[in-house]
Amino acid sequence: MISPKNKTSIEKKSQNKQSVAKKKKKKISSPKGIAHIHSTVNNTIVTITDLSGNVINWSSAGSIGYKGTKKATPYAAGIAAEAVAKACLALGVTTVDVKVNGIGRGKDAAIRSLATAGLQITSLEDVTPIPHNGCKPPKKPR
Secondary structure: OOOHHHHHHHHHHHHHHHOOOOOOOOOOOOOEEEEEEEEOOOOEEEEEEOOOOOEEEEEEHHHHOOOHHHHHOHHHHHHHHHHHHHHHHHHOOOEEEEEEEEOOOOHHHHHHHHHHHOOEEEEEEEOOOOOOOOOOOOOOOO
């Protein structure tokens, strides 16, 4: 049997667990942002920043829940981009400039998913680094 003294202490413990403070959602002052899509051979990372470069929200194919080779698929990249777009629309971002970086297969799917989720794309830029002469090739064997 539980005595009345123990009963009140159990109720207090359950009340303490429920009083955990939740994060306050910030409302973004500018409705314009920059969507950075980093598409590698193994994963696709989608980050949306404000115009000064502060991260508003991000997601990747791995953080959505895919593992292994499934992370490299265009479908996983599209799901990650859609999740970011929905979160940013809730915060007040409506238009984005898209900067694409990398050689992965998820670039196009991520761009399409941003557009279908409701974000208006104003510009599209490929910022993949390209060598202008590259590294010195190895010596030929004699």
